[in-house]
Amino acid sequence: MQQELIEDALYDALLAAALFARNPTRFGGIKIAASAGPVRDRYLDFLKHCLGPEFLSRKLPLNIADDRLFGGLDLSATLQAGRPIFNRGLLAEVNGGLLIVPMAERLSRGLAARIAAVMDRRRVCVQREGFATESAADFGIVLLDERVADDEQVPAELVDRITFQLDLEGFSYRSLEDAISLFELGLRDDGMPVQAGLSELDDGIIHALCTTAMALGVDSLRALSAAKRVSEQSALWFSRLTVTPEDAAIAARLVLAPRATRCPVEPEETSSEPQPPADCAPSDNDRTQTEQDPVNDKSDPALDEPTSLENLNDLDEVVLGAAKAAIPAGLLSQLLSGQTLRGRGSGSGTSGVQQKGGLRGRPLGVRSGLPSGRARLSVIDTLRAAAPWQKLRAGSTRYPLSRVKITADDFRIQRFKARTETTTIFAVDASGSSALHRLAEAKGAVELLLADCYVRRDQVAVIAFRGKRAEVILPATRSLVRAKRSLSGLPGGGGTPLALAIDACLQLAHSIARRGETPLIVMLTDGKANVGRDGEPGRERAQSDAVRAAQQVAMCGFTAMVIDTSPQPSEAAQKIATEMHARYLPLPYAGAAEVSRFVKAMA
Amino acid sequence: MAVAFPFSAIVGQEEMKLAMLVSTVDPGVGGVLVFGDRGTGKSTAVRALAAILPKMTAVVGCPYACAPDDTRSRCEFCSQLKKQQARLKTHLIPVPVIDLPLGVTEDRVVGALDLERALSAGVKAFEPGLLARANRGFLYIDEVNLLEDHIVDLLIDVAASGENVVEREGLSVQHPARFVLVGSGNPEEGELRPQLLDRFGLSVDVKTPQDLGSRIEVVKRRDAFERDPQAFIEQWKKEDNKIRRKIAAARERLESTSVPDAVLERAAELCMKLGTDGLRGELTLMRAARAYAAIQGTKEVMSTHLKAVATMALRHRLRRNPLDDTGSGVRVERAITELFSA
Numbered sequence: 001m002q003q004e005l006i007e008d009a010l011y012d013a014l015l016a017a018a019l020f021a022r023n024p025t026r027f028g029g030i031k032i033a034a035s036a037g038p039v040r041d042r043y044l045d046f047l048k049h050c051l052g053p054e055f056l057s058r059k060l061p062l063n064i065a066d067d068r069l070f071g072g073l074d075l076s077a078t079l080q081a082g083r084p085i086f087n088r089g090l091l092a093e094v095n096g097g098l099l100i101v102p103m104a105e106r107l108s109r110g111l112a113a114r115i116a117a118v119m120d121r122r123r124v125c126v127q128r129e130g131f132a133t134e135s136a137a138d139f140g141i142v143l144l145d146e147r148v149a150d151d152e153q154v155p156a157e158l159v160d161r162i163t164f165q166l167d168l169e170g171f172s173y174r175s176l177e178d179a180i181s182l183f184e185l186g187l188r189d190d191g192m193p194v195q196a197g198l199s200e201l202d203d204g205i206i207h208a209l210c211t212t213a214m215a216l217g218v219d220s221l222r223a224l225s226a227a228k229r230v231s232e233q234s235a236l237w238f239s240r241l242t243v244t245p246e247d248a249a250i251a252a253r254l255v256l257a258p259r260a261t262r263c264p265v266e267p268e269e270t271s272s273e274p275q276p277p278a279d280c281a282p283s284d285n286d287r288t289q290t291e292q293d294p295v296n297d298k299s300d301p302a303l304d305e306p307t308s309l310e311n312l313n314d315l316d317e318v319v320l321g322a323a324k325a326a327i328p329a330g331l332l333s334q335l336l337s338g339q340t341l342r343g344r345g346s347g348s349g350t351s352g353v354q355q356k357g358g359l360r361g362r363p364l365g366v367r368s369g370l371p372s373g374r375a376r377l378s379v380i381d382t383l384r385a386a387a388p389w390q391k392l393r394a395g396s397t398r399y400p401l402s403r404v405k406i407t408a409d410d411f412r413i414q415r416f417k418a419r420t421e422t423t424t425i426f427a428v429d430a431s432g433s434s435a436l437h438r439l440a441e442a443k444g445a446v447e448l449l450l451a452d453c454y455v456r457r458d459q460v461a462v463i464a465f466r467g468k469r470a471e472v473i474l475p476a477t478r479s480l481v482r483a484k485r486s487l488s489g490l491p492g493g494g495g496t497p498l499a500l501a502i503d504a505c506l507q508l509a510h511s512i513a514r515r516g517e518t519p520l521i522v523m524l525t526d527g528k529a530n531v532g533r534d535g536e537p538g539r540e541r542a543q544s545d546a547v548r549a550a551q552q553v554a555m556c557g558f559t560a561m562v563i564d565t566s567p568q569p570s571e572a573a574q575k576i577a578t579e580m581h582a583r584y585l586p587l588p589y590a591g592a593a594e595v596s597r598f599v600k601a602m603a
Numbered sequence: 604m605a606v607a608f609p610f611s612a613i614v615g616q617e618e619m620k621l622a623m624l625v626s627t628v629d630p631g632v633g634g635v636l637v638f639g640d641r642g643t644g645k646s647t648a649v650r651a652l653a654a655i656l657p658k659m660t661a662v663v664g665c666p667y668a669c670a671p672d673d674t675r676s677r678c679e680f681c682s683q684l685k686k687q688q689a690r691l692k693t694h695l696i697p698v699p700v701i702d703l704p705l706g707v708t709e710d711r712v713v714g715a716l717d718l719e720r721a722l723s724a725g726v727k728a729f730e731p732g733l734l735a736r737a738n739r740g741f742l743y744i745d746e747v748n749l750l751e752d753h754i755v756d757l758l759i760d761v762a763a764s765g766e767n768v769v770e771r772e773g774l775s776v777q778h779p780a781r782f783v784l785v786g787s788g789n790p791e792e793g794e795l796r797p798q799l800l801d802r803f804g805l806s807v808d809v810k811t812p813q814d815l816g817s818r819i820e821v822v823k824r825r826d827a828f829e830r831d832p833q834a835f836i837e838q839w840k841k842e843d844n845k846i847r848r849k850i851a852a853a854r855e856r857l858e859s860t861s862v863p864d865a866v867l868e869r870a871a872e873l874c875m876k877l878g879t880d881g882l883r884g885e886l887t888l889m890r891a892a893r894a895y896a897a898i899q900g901t902k903e904v905m906s907t908h909l910k911a912v913a914t915m916a917l918r919h920r921l922r923r924n925p926l927d928d929t930g931s932g933v934r935v936e937r938a939i940t941e942l943f944s945a
Contacts (some may be wrong), residue, residue, distance in 0.1 A: 037840060065915035069706070070704075070706055094913045110705070110749055111750065113705055114704075114705045114706055116746075117704060117705060117745055117746065125704050126704075127703075127704055127707045127708070127712075127732075127733060131711075156641065157746075157789070160641040160642055184706045185914045196931060201826065203819075206819050206822055206823060206826075207815075207819055209822070210815055210819045210822065211815060212820045213818070214815060214818070214919070216815075219640060220640070220641055220642035220811065221642045221644070221811055221818065221821050221822070221825075222642035223642070224818065224822045225822060225825050225826070228822055228826060229891065255897065325774075348834070367709075367753060409771075440854075470834075506714060587748075599782040
């Protein structure tokens with residue numbers, strides 16, 4: 001068998017493609033996380049090879065307009081015929097085939113929801129531009145995920161509806177090439193799998209899949225159905241007449257493991273393992289390390305103990321074990337370090353709050369109206385609106401000379417969605433309790449951020465607090481020179497007026513928001529407040545004031561982040577972060593480079 | 604989608620099913636808003652509901668499917684017809700459940716000039732839109748929080764007035780558009796405009812079932828349905844028919860179901876305690892409780908009925924307190940226990 005000769009993770013990736021290719025529309029789709037390059041291309045070639053040479057596939061451009069996605073008025077045909085002519089959309093055209101979505105992490109929520117709705121119904125219903133039609137749109141979707149940072153995520157509504165998710169990062173071209181030739185060799189040895197009537201799924205198999213899903217914290221019921229389908233397809237693939245535990249194990253590895261939101265490990269075990277606390281983006285280093293060593297996970301007795309489940313029978317354990325071994329390495333380290341996997345809000349990889357109605361940015365569809373200073377005329381859509389009427393208006397004397405007869409009703413204006421600028425507010429604790437060198441690091445981080453501000457069109461402001469006051473030492477700016485000058489003279493020492501600092505942040509954030517920009521508050525502090533709002537010393541009073549101020553930030557819904565600068569992660573800073581609904585990052589030895597990296601990921 | 608999953612075969616999700624039944628029995632309750640996780644069967648339930656509704660009587664040929672005995676909001680077509688014939692011809696039709704797909708354009712929602720006829724015959728004719736088709740039925744919006752703003756504006760107005768007024772492309776048309784708004788969505792995708800929120804009578808939160816038994820059952824039933832939809836529907840037909848009869852009987856009883864003053868007082872107290880804005884909460888609560896009593900087959904609304912529907916009727920009407928993380932559903936329940944134990 002070829003199976004023993006291929007590395008587990010690679011074998012699973014190839015098997016996923018092979019199973020998916022047997023029935024792409026039934027499986028819904030496959031998500032491939034990899035940067036563009038030879039490895040991904042080779043894998044896609046393999047997938048295409050499995051599907052057969054003639055298999056229909058279409059690419060989805062991210063900026064597709066609704067009329068091309070669903071179908072709409074065909075402008076030139078309509079003008080020619082003098083009656084509305086319908087043009088099928090991409091989703092209807094790809095019926096029975098494969099829809100390929102490059103850069104799926106940049107897909108907007110709206111587009112994702114539209115595609116998801118069509119996937120659910122397996123039909124497109126068009127209700128636009130005078131048309132009311134329905135056509136079949138049953139397709140498999142290939143989501144090419146190229147994300148690098150954590151805040152870019154393929155929209156969850158699509159991921160939920162597909163079956164397979166894999167990560168090709170970490171495979172070398174060479175190993176993939178070898179694995180594919182071995183895999184294909186195996187195909188020839190086994191002969192092509194026969195499509196036979198499969199006997200009904202055993203209750204034990206369903207039980208095992210459901211138990212495993214629960215143990216891994218896989219909530220969605222769609223994932224369960226997908227796992228069931230994969231186990232059946234797997235049985236067919238291996239020319240079996242019934243679904244065996246082996247097939248269930250394959251389903252658990254391919255479908256359930258990548259969706260794990262918790263690790264079935266005793267909690268004590270987790271805490272004893274020192275994990276890098278702020279490992280947001282697992283480096284390639286530790287990814288490959290765990291990858292090379294999947295057996296280690298399997299044999300680790302700690303990992304074999306499920307947490308909340310009793311009465312596990314043998315089958316359940318086999319399937320659960322298989323799934324655990326297949327949890328992707330990067331995901332595993334995240335789960336073990338207790339990080340939540342839910343992205344920050346909607347996270348389709350956009351920065352800044354999106355604002356509608358501007359004159360710049362991504363087009364957001366058209367509506368009828370007259371062009372003015374705030375709205376730009378959309379020529380094509382105006383023509384389109386006028387098109388069907390040309391014959392009718394030809395008889396009228398109202399348009400004596402013009403070739404194209406247009407009335408005020410036809411005017412269409414383009415709306416845009418512009419990304420607003422982000423202004424990062426740094427609140428730097430310059431008190432005695434935060435050691436002086438921290439201040440230097442904060443300064444460094446600000447400078448690093450500013451260095452690439454030009455590209456990002458973002459701004460930075462700095463608030464310093466010490467003694468009895470918090471002051472804006474650097475108003476929002478994009479100027480590096482100015483920032484350097486005002487930061488260089490910043491003294492340190494004195495008490496920690498945390499509440500005052502938060503109040504100052506809030507005030508500044510409000511004024512930034514009023515300008516139409518998005519504020520991001522970053523506090524560098526150890527959280528040990530000892531000066532109250534009124535400037536009087538007193539630890540208890542200062543703490544409660546700070547908590548109240550933090551709640552205010554949460555109430556206003558500003559995005560915030562607390563970087564704990566104390567040598568040991570402190571409860572005080574953590575509490576402030578929680579109250580602020582802020583992200584908490586203990587960075588005891590953070591250098592300027594790290595701080596700026598995290599802030600960039602957040603903005 | 605060719606066939607819908609049988610309503611009675613949906614595992615669990617009792618609150619969602621109850622809310623849908625209540626709004627079916629008394630459309631006056633207002634729509635249902637279903638918020639919840641992905642893959643919990645929100646849209647499955649709505650489509651299943653469409654299949655289970657008892658048929659309704661409508662005037663033959665009326666584009667708005669008017670009821671023959673409705674004199675109050677008779678449409679243009681029926682008024683014309685009535686002048687010609689004393690008795691309007693009627694037929695039984697399925698209750699419309701109309702999908703409002705994302706990406707829908709304004710002209711298809713409200714209706715617009717019929718291009719085909721305008722061009723070929725030069726006739727200025729109105730082509731009814733989705734609001735017309737949804738009259739007396741349900742208008743379903745999946746991913747309601749992703750609906751574009753200008754479409755939301757249209758819906759807010761029509762849902763409140765029950766009448767669609769079209770003034771565009773030289774047309775001036777009014778027609779009845781009374782429908783039950785059903786929306787579903789995922790709270791993570793954004794908030795709903797408060798005005799739109801207010802148009803929904805009931806609101807339910809759905810979660811994926813967390814016990815192994817029901818999860819297994821869900822997978823098994825889904826599997827059976829996918830294997831052979833017809834056989835599966837046949838298997839559940841009896842149960843579905845039972846619910847259909849229940850709806851019909853409850854509708855009959857609804858008028859005669861009385862609301863004692865004591866219960867009215869309780870409802871008012873509850874709303875006061877929770878500080879819900881305006882009278883709409885109280886009214887919805889009353890109507891929902893009455894519909895539930897009619898479903899249960901009792902002649903009088905009792906406090907148990909009130910309790911059963913209070914959470915779904917009031918949950919989305921509470922003032923938001925950003926400092927209080929407790930879900931509003933929990934707050935309603937807490938108020939109920941306090942009130943009814945006292």
